[in-house]
Amino acid sequence: MFKTEKFTNQTIADQLRKIAAVYEIIDANKFRVSAYRRAADSVEHASSNLKDIWDDGQLNQLSGIGKNIAKHLDEFFKTGHVKHFQKLEKRVSPAVFIFLEVPGIGPKTAYKLSQNLKIRSQKNALKRLQEAGEKGRIRTMIDFGEKSEKEIIASLKRMAKKTKQENRMLLRSADQISRKIINYLKKSPMALAVYPLGSLRRQATTIGDIDIAVKTKQPQQIINYFVKYSEAERVLEKGKAKLARILLKNNCQIDLRTQAPESFGAMLQYFTGSKHHNIHLRELALKKGLSLSEYGIKNIKTGQIKKFAKEEEFYQYLGLKWIPPELRENTGEIKASQNKKLPHLVKEKDIKGDLHLHSNFDIETSHDIGDRSFIAMVKKAEELSYQYLAFTEHNPSQKGHTQKEIITLLKRKKALIDEINCSEKKRQEKRVKKLFKGKLIEKERAIFVFNSLEIDIKPNGQLALPPEAFSYLDFAIAGIHSQFHLSKQAMTIRILKALHHPKVKILAHPMGRLLNRREGYEVDWPKIFSFCQQNNKILEINCSPKRLDLPDYLVREAIENNVKLVINTDTHHQPQMEFMKYGLAVARRGWAEKKDIINTLPLDKIKKILLN
Numbered sequence: 001m002f003k004t005e006k007f008t009n010q011t012i013a014d015q016l017r018k019i020a021a022v023y024e025i026i027d028a029n030k031f032r033v034s035a036y037r038r039a040a041d042s043v044e045h046a047s048s049n050l051k052d053i054w055d056d057g058q059l060n061q062l063s064g065i066g067k068n069i070a071k072h073l074d075e076f077f078k079t080g081h082v083k084h085f086q087k088l089e090k091r092v093s094p095a096v097f098i099f100l101e102v103p104g105i106g107p108k109t110a111y112k113l114s115q116n117l118k119i120r121s122q123k124n125a126l127k128r129l130q131e132a133g134e135k136g137r138i139r140t141m142i143d144f145g146e147k148s149e150k151e152i153i154a155s156l157k158r159m160a161k162k163t164k165q166e167n168r169m170l171l172r173s174a175d176q177i178s179r180k181i182i183n184y185l186k187k188s189p190m191a192l193a194v195y196p197l198g199s200l201r202r203q204a205t206t207i208g209d210i211d212i213a214v215k216t217k218q219p220q221q222i223i224n225y226f227v228k229y230s231e232a233e234r235v236l237e238k239g240k241a242k243l244a245r246i247l248l249k250n251n252c253q254i255d256l257r258t259q260a261p262e263s264f265g266a267m268l269q270y271f272t273g274s275k276h277h278n279i280h281l282r283e284l285a286l287k288k289g290l291s292l293s294e295y296g297i298k299n300i301k302t303g304q305i306k307k308f309a310k311e312e313e314f315y316q317y318l319g320l321k322w323i324p325p326e327l328r329e330n331t332g333e334i335k336a337s338q339n340k341k342l343p344h345l346v347k348e349k350d351i352k353g354d355l356h357l358h359s360n361f362d363i364e365t366s367h368d369i370g371d372r373s374f375i376a377m378v379k380k381a382e383e384l385s386y387q388y389l390a391f392t393e394h395n396p397s398q399k400g401h402t403q404k405e406i407i408t409l410l411k412r413k414k415a416l417i418d419e420i421n422c423s424e425k426k427r428q429e430k431r432v433k434k435l436f437k438g439k440l441i442e443k444e445r446a447i448f449v450f451n452s453l454e455i456d457i458k459p460n461g462q463l464a465l466p467p468e469a470f471s472y473l474d475f476a477i478a479g480i481h482s483q484f485h486l487s488k489q490a491m492t493i494r495i496l497k498a499l500h501h502p503k504v505k506i507l508a509h510p511m512g513r514l515l516n517r518r519e520g521y522e523v524d525w526p527k528i529f530s531f532c533q534q535n536n537k538i539l540e541i542n543c544s545p546k547r548l549d550l551p552d553y554l555v556r557e558a559i560e561n562n563v564k565l566v567i568n569t570d571t572h573h574q575p576q577m578e579f580m581k582y583g584l585a586v587a588r589r590g591w592a593e594k595k596d597i598i599n600t601l602p603l604d605k606i607k608k609i610l611l612n
Contacts, residue, residue: 008250010173012076013044015085016069018097021107022088025096038064041368042573051077063371063573093120099129103155103484103518116141130156151485158519169252170515171582172545174200174207177252181212181229188225190218192261197271201325203585205515205548209253213268219258226256263295265308269315270294276330277323284318284334326588331556345588346567350600351580353388354381355450355610356477356508356540356568361416363409364397372574374420374449380577381447387603390450391417392477395465403466410453410472417451424448448603450474450610454508459483459490461497463504470503475610477540479508480521488522495528499537505610506566507532509542509549517546525554529561536564536609538598541590543569543583544576555590566598 020036023029042064043050053059054077059070072082089097092111099110117132119125130153132138138149169177178196185194195201197211216222223244227235232254237245242258259267270278271294282292291298296307297317308314312322320337324345327333336342357377358370370377374391381389393413396406428446454477456464463478470476478498486494498504510528511520532539539558542549547570550558558565567583569576587597594600598609 009043009050012050012073013040016040016043018100019085019088021096021100021110022092024107025092025111035066035069037368038371039066039069042371094122095119095125098122098125102126102129102152102159104151105155112141112143113138126156126159154485168206168208168516170545171200171203171205171207171548171585172579174210175582177248177250177254178210178212180231181210181254184229185212185214185222185226188222190216190222190225192216193264195268197257197268198273201272202274202328203326203589205551205586209255211255211257211271213264213271214256214258215261215264216258217260219260222258223256259294262309263307265310265312265314266292266296267294269308269311272325272328274329277328277333280330280334281318288318290318324588326585327591329589343591343593346584346592346594346597346600348581348584350594350597351386351567351584352602353386353390353599353606354384354569354571354577354580355388355390355452355506355566355599356392356454356542357389357571357577358393358454359391361391361393361413363393363413364401368572369393370572374416377571377574377577378420378424378447378449380574384577384580386447388448388450388606390452390474392452392454395453395455395463398464406466406469407472410469414451414472417449420449452476454479455504456481457494457498459486459494461494463498463501470501473503475505476501476503477506477508478504480512484512484518484521486521488524491521492524492527495523496531499531499535504537506538506540506568508540508568509544509547509570510539511549511551511554513547513549513551515546515548520549520551525557526561529558529563532558532563533561538564538566538609541565541567541583541586543567543579543581543586545579545582548582548586550586550590552586552589555587555592559590559592559596564598565592565596568599 016036017040020033020040023033023036042062050073053062054073059065059073060067065073072084076082093114095114096107096110099105099113100107105113113129114120117129117137119128119132133149133153133156136149138144138152139146178200182194182196185191191214193215195213197213200207200210214222219242220239223239223242226244227238227246229246231248232246233249234247235244236247236253237243244256246254248254257267257271270292278292285292285297289300291300296305297314298305306317308317315322315337320334321340321342323333323337323342326345327342333342358368359374359377360370360372361374363369370393377389377391396409398406401409424446451472451474453465453473457478457480458464459482463476478501480494495507499507511523512518513520531537539550541555550565555565565587567580567587569579569583571577571579598606601609
């Protein structure tokens with residue numbers, strides 16, 4: 001296992017997935033395998049540290065954590081290990097767990113490779129596997145062949161090319177850590193304002209170390225307060241040049257910078273970056289005889305420094321309109337600011353609904369199911385002031401159901417959603433009659449529920465659903481969930497063939513990437529953009545922190561090609577409905593405005609897009 005003082009939700013989730021893999025290898029009950037995978041997902045996406053939840057005695061309140069798994073986690077937090085897990089792990093060789101890190105290798109494949117190639121130890125396991133493949137030994141094994149051998153070798157080579165960038169924190173992780181520290185700092189009356197800096201303030205998809213700025217008149221006192229943060233394991237630096245640096249228990253480094261109120265705007269701009277944005281600004285300033293620094297703007301001839309309390313004043317002094325942090329990547333934002341043509345970026349308040357949600361509707365799907373009921377998620381949508389949402393469970397497993405069973409399941413789902421919409425309509429009619437001092441209570445309104453599915457696109461471009469089943473859907477989302485390494489041409493044909501179906505309105509997570517784990521597949525984007533624009537198809541910006549797909553640069557290209565986008569959370573666990581902000585960050589970095597995003601539209605207009 002792992003040391004209790006160094007655990008994270010991610011390491012616990014990884015451990016639960018290891019146990020799920022062992023159960024799958026030994027052919028345990030499939031529901032037990034599913035239970036551990038669901039628990040892993042729940043832990044990974046928990047909004048709080050799992051140890052804190054355990055300390056509060058709330059482990060049983062976490063969706064996906066059943067009685068037995070809760071008992072094992074209780075043992076871990078008390079003793080630092082789980083005897084049952086240790087016993088299970090001994091049933092397979094250590095190399096299996098190394099092989100599972102290779103994209104495309106599942107539990108049973110990993111086990112067969114370990115057994116047949118006699119690779120038991122974790123030491124040099126991947127190197128030995130690649131050597132076996134290059135010698136043609138994998139293709140001779142039962143259930144393997146030349147194609148699978150080549151795919152394994154290709155995956156191993158891609159893993160070997162991993163860079164430092166791929167080991168950076170995901171945006172959500174950095175956001176969670178920084179918010180806790182920022183909230184801690186804000187409790188001090190000495191902190192007049194607190195902001196994240198660098199790539200985190202620019203809302204990049206991955207973050208290195210976390211930098212935080214504090215506006216204060218008492219820098220040393222705020223530094224003393226900062227280094228006492230409860231999650232700090234070690235103080236790396238304190239007080240030099242109004243800077244402090246700590247290392248957290250999870251090995252994340254946090255840098256604190258302090259600045260006086262009169263110069264805070266300059267410091268905020270200087271350390272937000274990006275590097276290339278600031279270089280361009282310096283070049284612009286030099287033409288005006290000016291020099292930029294964290295303290296302000298200096299007149300090179302006189303040596304006089306102009307201080308700025310606010311960023312807006314800093315940019316204005318250079319003849320620019322304030323540039324939102326998400327745009328500061330030197331991709332044309334400075335020229336746009338000079339010409340007063342900066343985009344009016346989409347905002348969280350603009351979002352009217354979420355069109356990619358997975359419920360716990362009783363269905364054996366091709367992939368993971370959700371953890372909450374239709375009603376529970378509708379109530380959450382009301383809290384978010386949404387007008388609509390769509391339930392898009394993965395299509396029923398074609399291996400686990402007959403065609404007749406699939407139709408029966410979809411009929412039942414449609415009936416349930418029709419019932420919800422009917423109930424919501426009646427509830428709204430009652431509300432309309434309810435007046436308060438002659439005015440309607442506007443915050444109370446019905447949520448409309450779209451009936452949809454997220455359907456697998458097979459390698460040949462066919463959709464994994466019987467043709468007659470589409471009649472029971474309002475619309476469909478299509479996505480690729482397997483065979484990611486087809487050629488660029490084959491992948492493009494595959495996607496376009498799926499998008500030809502009239503019921504398919506949205507392409508889910510279009511690039512297919514998993515941050516830090518899997519690169520996106522190769523696609524002819526001009527062809528995809530052209531088809532979408534001509535056929536009114538929508539590309540998704542998936543808010544899942546491990547996806548954030550489309551990426552920002554393709555968002556901008558899509559907009560330039562007049563392709564409409566939708567920001568969806570792809571929720572499998574109800575708290576993920578709050579992840580909309582991460583997709584919004586990607587949209588904003590891609591220069592997206594409200595008009596570019598279809599789920600900024602009210603219900604009557606979104607119906608015209610999805611139901612036609």
